[in-house]
Amino acid sequence: xxxxxxxxxxxxxxxxxxxxxxxxxxxxxxxxxxxxxxxxxxxxxxxxxxxxxxxxxxxxxxxxxxxxxxxxxxxxxxxxxxxxxxxxxxxxxxxxxxxxxxxxxxxxxxxxxxxxxxxxxxxxxxxxxxxxxxxxxxxxxxxxxxxxxxxxxxxxxxxxxxxxxxxxxxxxxxxxxxxxxxxxxxxxxxxxxxxxxxxxxxxxxxxxxxxxxxxxxxxxxxxxxxxxxxxxxxxxxxxxxxxxxxxxxxxxxxxxxxxxxxxxxxxxxxxxxxxxxxxxxxxxxxxxxxxxxxxxxxxxxxxxxxxxxxxxxxxxxxxxxxxxxxxxxxxxxxxxxxxxxxxxxxxxxxxxxxxxxxxxxxxxxxxxxxxxxxxxxxxxxxxxxxxxxxxxxxxxxxxxxxxxxxxxxxxxxxxxxxxxxxxxxxxxxxxxxxxxxxxxxxxxxxxxxxxxxxxxxxxxxxxxxxxxxxx
Amino acid sequence: xxxxxxxxxxxxxxxxxxxxxxxxxxxxxxxxxxxxxxxxxxxxxxxxxxxxxxxxxxxxxxxxxxxxxxxxxxxxxxxxxxxxxxxxxxxxxxxxxxxxxxxxxxxxxxxxxxxxxxxxxxxxxxxxxxxxxxxxxxxxxxxxxxxxxxxxxxxxxxxxxxxxxxxxxxxxxxxxxxxxxxxxxxxxxxxxxxxxxxxxxxxxxxxxxxxxxxxxxxxxxxxxxxxxxxxxxxxxxxxxxxxxxxxxxxxxxxxxxxxxxxxxxxxxxxxxxxxxxxxxxxxxxxxxxxxxxxxxxxxxxxxxxxxxxxxxxxxxxxxxxxxxxxxxxxxxxxxxxxxxxxxxxxxxxxxxxxxxxxxxxxxxxxxxxxxxxxxxxxxxxxxxxxxxxxxxxxxxxxxxxxxxxxxxxxxxxxxxxxxxxxxxxxxxxxxxxxxxxxxxxxxxxxxxxxxxxxxxxxxxxxxxxxxxxxx
Numbered sequence: 053x054x055x056x057x058x059x060x061x062x063x064x065x066x067x068x069x070x071x072x073x074x075x076x077x078x079x080x081x082x083x084x085x086x087x088x089x090x091x092x093x094x095x096x097x098x099x100x101x102x103x104x105x106x107x108x109x110x111x112x113x114x115x116x117x118x119x120x121x122x123x124x125x126x127x128x129x130x131x132x133x134x135x136x137x138x139x140x141x142x143x144x145x146x147x148x149x150x151x152x153x154x155x156x157x158x159x160x161x162x163x164x165x166x167x168x169x170x171x172x173x174x175x176x177x178x179x180x181x182x183x184x185x186x187x188x189x190x191x192x193x194x195x196x197x198x199x200x201x202x203x204x205x206x207x208x209x210x211x212x213x214x215x216x217x218x219x220x221x222x223x224x225x226x227x228x229x230x231x232x233x234x235x236x237x238x239x240x241x242x243x244x245x246x247x248x249x250x251x252x253x254x255x256x257x258x259x260x261x262x263x264x265x266x267x268x269x270x271x272x273x274x275x276x277x278x279x280x281x282x283x284x285x286x287x288x289x290x291x292x293x294x295x296x297x298x299x300x301x302x303x304x305x306x307x308x309x310x311x312x313x314x315x316x317x318x319x320x321x322x323x324x325x326x327x328x329x330x331x332x333x334x335x336x337x338x339x340x341x342x343x344x345x346x347x348x349x350x351x352x353x354x355x356x357x358x359x360x361x362x363x364x365x366x367x368x369x370x371x372x373x374x375x376x377x378x379x380x381x382x383x384x385x386x387x388x389x390x391x392x393x394x395x396x397x398x399x400x401x402x403x404x405x406x407x408x409x410x411x412x413x414x415x416x417x418x419x420x421x422x423x424x425x426x427x428x429x430x431x432x433x434x435x436x437x438x439x440x441x442x443x444x445x446x447x448x449x450x451x452x453x454x455x456x457x458x459x460x461x462x463x464x465x466x467x468x469x470x471x472x473x474x475x476x477x478x479x480x481x482x483x484x485x486x487x488x489x490x491x492x493x494x495x496x497x498x499x500x501x502x503x504x505x506x507x508x509x510x511x512x513x514x515x516x517x518x519x520x521x522x523x
Numbered sequence: 524x525x526x527x528x529x530x531x532x533x534x535x536x537x538x539x540x541x542x543x544x545x546x547x548x549x550x551x552x553x554x555x556x557x558x559x560x561x562x563x564x565x566x567x568x569x570x571x572x573x574x575x576x577x578x579x580x581x582x583x584x585x586x587x588x589x590x591x592x593x594x595x596x597x598x599x600x601x602x603x604x605x606x607x608x609x610x611x612x613x614x615x616x617x618x619x620x621x622x623x624x625x626x627x628x629x630x631x632x633x634x635x636x637x638x639x640x641x642x643x644x645x646x647x648x649x650x651x652x653x654x655x656x657x658x659x660x661x662x663x664x665x666x667x668x669x670x671x672x673x674x675x676x677x678x679x680x681x682x683x684x685x686x687x688x689x690x691x692x693x694x695x696x697x698x699x700x701x702x703x704x705x706x707x708x709x710x711x712x713x714x715x716x717x718x719x720x721x722x723x724x725x726x727x728x729x730x731x732x733x734x735x736x737x738x739x740x741x742x743x744x745x746x747x748x749x750x751x752x753x754x755x756x757x758x759x760x761x762x763x764x765x766x767x768x769x770x771x772x773x774x775x776x777x778x779x780x781x782x783x784x785x786x787x788x789x790x791x792x793x794x795x796x797x798x799x800x801x802x803x804x805x806x807x808x809x810x811x812x813x814x815x816x817x818x819x820x821x822x823x824x825x826x827x828x829x830x831x832x833x834x835x836x837x838x839x840x841x842x843x844x845x846x847x848x849x850x851x852x853x854x855x856x857x858x859x860x861x862x863x864x865x866x867x868x869x870x871x872x873x874x875x876x877x878x879x880x881x882x883x884x885x886x887x888x889x890x891x892x893x894x895x896x897x898x899x900x901x902x903x904x905x906x907x908x909x910x911x912x913x914x915x916x917x918x919x920x921x922x923x924x925x926x927x928x929x930x931x932x933x934x935x936x937x938x939x940x941x942x943x944x945x946x947x948x949x950x951x952x953x954x955x956x957x958x959x960x961x962x963x964x965x966x967x968x969x970x971x972x973x974x975x976x977x978x979x980x981x982x983x984x985x986x987x988x989x990x991x992x993x994x
Binding site: 158159160161162163203204205206210211214215217218227231232233234235237238239240241242243244245246247248250251253254255259270271272273274294297298299300301302340341342344345348397399400401402403428430431432433475476477478479480481482483484492495496497499500501503504506507509510511522523 | 629630631632633634674675676677681682685686688689698702703704705706708709710711712713714715716717718719721722724725726730741742743744745765768769770771772773811812813815816819868870871872873874899901902903904946947948949950951952953954955963966967968970971972974975977978980981982993994
């Protein structure tokens with residue numbers, strides 16, 4: 053189906069990108085064969101890694117790849133959790149790491165222009181220096197813009213501020229064969245033809261290589277407050293979420309997290325969470341340009357939850373206290389990663405979280421598994437961890453993977469099916485990539501998958517771009 | 524290319540929809556040959572109009588159409604301004620008027636489920652009765668959901684609340700050939716495969732017939748205030764807009780409107796606008812759940828604009844006063860429609876409005892035209908009216924269309940090119956439809972148009988769905 057990389061192709065790649073940016077040594081390319089997914093498929097090694105420095109170079113590489121029929125796997129920060137940047141068919145890995153410029157801060161339009169290889173961390177720093185704010189925060193700040201756009205990354209602030217998709221106004225994309233297009237622009241409204249912009253967002257590098265983006269930013273909300281609210285059960289915690297929205301309050305984030313993973317993460321970081329009461333905690337962040345408004349919101353939330361089963365309410369009102377809470381919340385995955393087999397990112401309608409969480413508990417019990425779960429209660433996106441460990445007396449106790457893996461797989465499929473039955477999907481923010489593609493049909497109608505394949509075939513007839521992904 | 528409707532097809536259509544819902548008499552079908560565009564192309568008459576009552580009937584009609592190779596033009600409320608629902612190739616007009624049910628108000632997820640033939644007016648009434656609020660308001664309340672989604676309709680509140688696209692969470696779509704799919708769902712996050720949802724939104728009925736939608740609603744902001752701010756020039760008015768945003772205030776709407784059209788509309792409606800000072804007025808609407816916050820915002824806006832050239836500031840703080848202002852603003856088009864040849868909906872980056880408006884003035888002068896303009900200063904979407912009239916002493920004086928039409932056409936093309944040069948597009952909210960398709964290449968790169976055509980070809984190989992539109 054594809055051709056192998058030969059000396060002539062290497063010579064052409066060197067002519068395009070320069071000797072230093074064409075890597076072929078085993079040691080140099082090994083780091084380009086995986087992402088942050090825990091159980092990597094072995095043997096997904098690229099034949100060559102190229103690091104273009106400009107859109108023109110990306111275009112020349114895609115032209116060369118099409119002429120020689122070799123696959124191209126675009127790669128950003130490698131922080132993905134679905135194997136989206138893993139080269140399953142060898143060929144070229146196209147690393148965007150050198151295209152990392154912050155090109156423009158357009159103050160009047162409140163939009164930034166960036167190259168695809170700029171990291172989230174660098175971007176946040178740059179826009180904050182200019183007095184602006186970028187609401188979405190999908191976990192790892194080493195993520196690059198191209199990758200975040202390609203997976204339509206989310207994060208915990210989506211409930212109020214939306215996901216990456218809502219902040220991308222324009223793109224520069226190199227198509228299969230090398231043509232460069234610029235869908236969208238510095239525009240707030242656009243009804244001019246099909247929305248190609250939104251088609252590329254979330255297409256995981258299979259329809260084109262994103263080289264630049266126009267990113268909406270906003271004025272920073274002046275005041276923030278973080279509440280930690282312990283409950284005795286997951287149902288009680290989750291049942292409180294719609295009650296908050298019914299008060300007309302849209303929090304920036306509403307997360308739920310079990311006391312088990314909080315305690316493991318406290319130990320891991322040597323930091324303190326404000327409470328050890330109950331079993332499951334809601335973490336609620338509210339923001340506003342007015343401090344009075346903020347007090348009104350936190351008071352209203354406290355009243356509602358205390359009437360509906362909350363054990364207590366803690367408000368972190370200083371920056372130091374808030375940072376501690378947020379640090380613990382953001383490092384949970386790191387604290388349990390060593391024994392994690394997979395982190396799911398199922399998304400269900402918000403109202404279906406309690407039902408789905410009951411299913412998680414039932415499945416965990418039936419298969420004798422520890423499935424610690426936390427997630428975005430405000431937007432229905434739940435991170436269930438498939439663990440090769442038990443949780444005993446505040447400790448994570450490893451279990452042999454071989455012994456447990458069939459049960460984990462059975463549990464995964466039951467949970468995917470339960471999500472689908474509730475109108476949910478198997479990926480809310482990580483993408484399908486390599487590691488979820490066998491489950492796509494559990495989530496989407498055959499007609500939708502068929503339509504996606506037709507679009508892929510129409511735009512990349514040779515299947516050069518990121519083959520082996522999504523479907 | 525297409526076949527004509529014959530007796531056998533009519534018989535089959537009657538078997539699907541019933542005798543009463545298959546119209547063929549000249550008088551009955553005449554009303555289905557145009558929309559709200561002023562200069563309709565003559566002769567765009569359907570051969571038959573069908574009014575299906577269910578998704579199954581729509582599916583059966585599309586299957587029949589494909590088998591017989593006859594074109595299908597979906598039609599909503601007929602309130603479009605680009606000829607999107609006009610049947611240029613005869614065939615079947617598929618009117619969604621009978622599929623007008625409000626199916627569900629899901630309070631926990633704050634989402635409604637509607638059929639495509641429900642009108643905006645009916646929808647607003649239904650959700651407000653339930654205590655919810657639907658932010659987008661694209662002008663005509665007779666617009667139906669299917670049509671608003673197919674054109675990605677906008678309106679004046681987009682600057683804070685976004686356009687229709689931002690509120691559609693899921694769709695039911697019947698594809699060419701009759702297959703039914705359900706992209707999206709009651710979901711806030713979704714990274715599961717290509718985003719088909721966003722591809723259908725704005726595709727103007729050329730990729731599928733929308734039969735149902737899941738629509739996000741929100742809690743009503745409790746307080747609203749409308750400000751009217753006169754300036755002596757359009758530049759001064761527009762230059763104040765970014766200054767408001769820089770204060771961290773995101774108004775619900777920021778509109779600019781000339782005193783000429785305000786006065787014509789006052790006469791037309793026999794209502795009073797709060798001021799006749801200056802030449803161009805900004806209308807700013809702010810909303811907040813807190814009345815204190817609202818006062819803070821209106822005070823800050825007043826301070827900024829009075830420092831930067833505003834002649835005065837009027838705050839409509841009672842509902843009656845606000846309604847009067849909004850009524851006048853929303854009826855401008857009606858007041859001047861009689862002599863309007865076309866209403867453009869160019870969208871440019873917000874920062875480019877002053878430059879583009881200077882071009883409008885220059886073009887009007889050079890071609891001796893009256894081009895009254897108002898628009899969404901907050902989002903860059905400008906409605907320039909091509910008029911067959913002069914404005915003299917507060918009156919609209921008709922001019923012969925034949926005498927003026929070449930100059931109007933030259934002006935239109937210059938303005939489209941100017942918008943493109945500023946990073947803008949020819950349609951911000953009305954869509955391309957029939958009447959803007961000859962100008963698409965002034966707005967989009969050839970590579971983008973080619974990509975759109977490939978998608979169309981892949982999903983509707985016979986070109987049955989709404990032929991002759993967009994490209």
